[in-house]
Amino acid sequence: MNVYDSERMVDALAPLGYGLVDTPNDADLVLLNTCHIREKAAEKVYSELGLIKRMQAAKAKKGERMVVGVAGCVAQAEGKEIMRRAPHVELVVGPQTYHRLPRLLEELDDGAKRAIDIDYPSESKFDDLPVSAQTNGTAAFVTIQEGCDKFCTFCVVPYTRGAEMSRPVASILDECKSLAAQGVREITLLGQNVNAYHGLGPNDVEWGLGRILSELSLIPGIERLRFTTSHPRDMDDELIEAISSVPEVMPYLHLPVQAGSDKILKAMNRHHTAESYLATIDRLKRARPGLAVSGDFIVGFPGETDEDFAQTLALVTKVGYASAYSFKYSPRPGTPAAEKGTPVPPEVMDARLQSLQQLLSEQSLAFNQGSVGKTMSVLFDKPGRKPGQLIGKSPYLQSVVVEAPKRLIGEIASVHINEAGPNSLKGNVVIEEER
Numbered sequence: 001m002n003v004y005d006s007e008r009m010v011d012a013l014a015p016l017g018y019g020l021v022d023t024p025n026d027a028d029l030v031l032l033n034t035c036h037i038r039e040k041a042a043e044k045v046y047s048e049l050g051l052i053k054r055m056q057a058a059k060a061k062k063g064e065r066m067v068v069g070v071a072g073c074v075a076q077a078e079g080k081e082i083m084r085r086a087p088h089v090e091l092v093v094g095p096q097t098y099h100r101l102p103r104l105l106e107e108l109d110d111g112a113k114r115a116i117d118i119d120y121p122s123e124s125k126f127d128d129l130p131v132s133a134q135t136n137g138t139a140a141f142v143t144i145q146e147g148c149d150k151f152c153t154f155c156v157v158p159y160t161r162g163a164e165m166s167r168p169v170a171s172i173l174d175e176c177k178s179l180a181a182q183g184v185r186e187i188t189l190l191g192q193n194v195n196a197y198h199g200l201g202p203n204d205v206e207w208g209l210g211r212i213l214s215e216l217s218l219i220p221g222i223e224r225l226r227f228t229t230s231h232p233r234d235m236d237d238e239l240i241e242a243i244s245s246v247p248e249v250m251p252y253l254h255l256p257v258q259a260g261s262d263k264i265l266k267a268m269n270r271h272h273t274a275e276s277y278l279a280t281i282d283r284l285k286r287a288r289p290g291l292a293v294s295g296d297f298i299v300g301f302p303g304e305t306d307e308d309f310a311q312t313l314a315l316v317t318k319v320g321y322a323s324a325y326s327f328k329y330s331p332r333p334g335t336p337a338a339e340k341g342t343p344v345p346p347e348v349m350d351a352r353l354q355s356l357q358q359l360l361s362e363q364s365l366a367f368n369q370g371s372v373g374k375t376m377s378v379l380f381d382k383p384g385r386k387p388g389q390l391i392g393k394s395p396y397l398q399s400v401v402v403e404a405p406k407r408l409i410g411e412i413a414s415v416h417i418n419e420a421g422p423n424s425l426k427g428n429v430v431i432e433e434e435r
Contacts (some may be wrong), residue, residue: 001190002072004141004289006033009071009098016102027068029105031091034074036156036332042126044075056088067091067108073160077333081113086268094118094159096146098158107113107367112263120162133200138381138410139393140184141199141222144172144199144212145191150231152258153269153337154298154329157192166199169207169215169230171364176216183410184395186224187216194227197233210238219246223412224379226394228254229296232272244287252322252396256296257335260315264301267341274315281319292322292367292396300329300349301354309352316359322367322396324360328353361422368398368420375430376400378415399424 009031010020018049026032030052035041051067056066069091070082076094083089090108093101097117147162148155176187189198201207212226225248232255243249245429255277259265262273272280285291297312316324328349331338344352371394378400380392390404392415401424402413408429419426 001142001146001192002033002035003396004143005072005095005098006031006188007135007141009033009101012101013098014106016105024052025058026067028064029069030055031069031071032420034070034072036077038159040330042074042077045070046085049082049089053086053088067105071091071095073156076160077156079116079118081354083116090114092116092118094120096120112431135179135184138184138379139186139188141188141190142172142175142179142181143167143190143193144209146195148192148246149196150193150233150271151269153267154332154335155270156332156335159334162191164196166197169199169201169212172199173215173219174211176222177219180219184220185221185410186226186413187222188218189213189225189227192229193229193231193234195236195239196315197229204434208236208238210236210240210242213239213242213249214246217246217292221230223248224248226252226397230255232257232270232277235280235284240284240287243284243291250395251291252294253284253291254294254296255284258296258298258314259304259308261304262310262311264304264308264312267303268298268301268337272410274311278315280317293319294323295319295321295322295325297326297356297360298329299326299352302329302337302343304352309356313356313359316356316363320367321360321363324359325366326353326356365420365422367396368422368425371396371398371417372420373417375414375416377412378402378427379412380404380410382409394425401426402429404429 017022018029021027032045032048032231034045052068056068059066068089070089071093072095075082077094079092080094090113091104093104097119100117104117107115144167145164147164148157150287151158179187189212197209197212198206209227216222216225230253256272257277260274265273281293299309329344376394378392378394380390382390382391383406384391384401388403390402390408392400394400402415413429413433415427416430417425417427
């Protein structure tokens with residue numbers, strides 16, 4: 001979602017004459033688009049601002065100006081505190097107001113020393129962004145939903161992104177048609193809780209994610225559809241039917257569970273149990289044979305015991321993940337989990353994370369090795385590191401390396417897989433498929 005937001009900031013600033021540069025040293029305006037999910041990411045913002053301050057000073061010595069701004073969730077959460085800790089920052093804009101960047105920059109040009117906008121505006125930012133998003137790739141992200149109403153006790157998203165908001169159907173279709181016309185063949189629909197999507201379609205009829213996926217599959221040129229991130233509570237019948245019956249929907253689903261202990265899930269306010277999660281996975285795999293699943297895990301949540309962690313390992317063993325993200329619990333200021341619960345010692349968290357990641361790595365490698373000997377369709381999107389190599393993505397988001405001509409970039413081809421590693425597959429092109 002941050003990648004998508006950054007691209008839309010570029011679109012919003014283009015009418016003012018701004019264009020991307022290769023390095024911050026060459027920039028008249030530097031925007032840090034930030035994440036506040038974990039403490040390390042937030043602190044990195046101030047480290048980066050220190051580096052940019054030196055670049056700004058170097059430009060000032062040459063009589064040139066560099067405006068420094070912070071955007072995104074750290075901007076939303078910390079607001080004026082950013083300017084206090086980093087006085088060289090002149091611009092702060094939240095994730096719901098980056099469409100107002102042109103106005104904020106005009107304020108600075110008119111003599112204002114600071115410009116800040118971290119409101120939750122009544123109008124949607126999507127209403128003010130250019131209809132035709134620009135891209136130069138074969139795959140693209142499209143945000144269809146923002147914010148979250150789930151209020152997991154560890155999560156800062158409801159406080160930085162606000163309540164759930166779904167983008168109108170027409171706006172999504174227009175953007176995706178524009179991307180298809182530019183050669184995009186794969187679209188990933190984004191949302192903090194994307195399967196809670198409930199946008200208004202024609203005649204003010206509410207559409208769900210399943211209906212959106214079905215409609216997007218009809219756009220000429222769009223061959224692949226993905227969506228992330230989903231919540232187990234919102235896997236409704238219509239969406240499962242789309243996963244089952246729409247071939248353009250890829251057989252790979254990111255469905256975070258966070259923990260395998262019902263006690264911890266309740267403390268996290270997840271509103272699902274380990275049993276209900278496993279039942280949902282089973283239903284999905286019956287609806288779409290061959291479906292692979294990835295997930296998210298937090299270890300060391302306050303109050304987690306050895307038995308709770310053992311239940312997480314048991315759940316992982318039952319599911320068999322193709323890939324997963326796992327992290328130590330990171331307390332975020334203002335969230336309920338940061339205010340209560342018994343902290344888990346750091347050394348215990350370290351040991352648990354290592355144990356979990358070892359199991360997940362074994363499962364991921366086994367999944368990749370299961371691809372050897374199979375032929376799968378691969379969308380090639382870039383050159384490889386060695387001359388004559390191309391890299392593409394399998395339906396399961398695996399990186400696939402082949403020796404093939406550059407003209408296949410942007411194309412889908414059948415590839416026979418003959419080698420698998422922890423992070424990628426290798427194979428030979430068998431058939432070049434027609435658009």
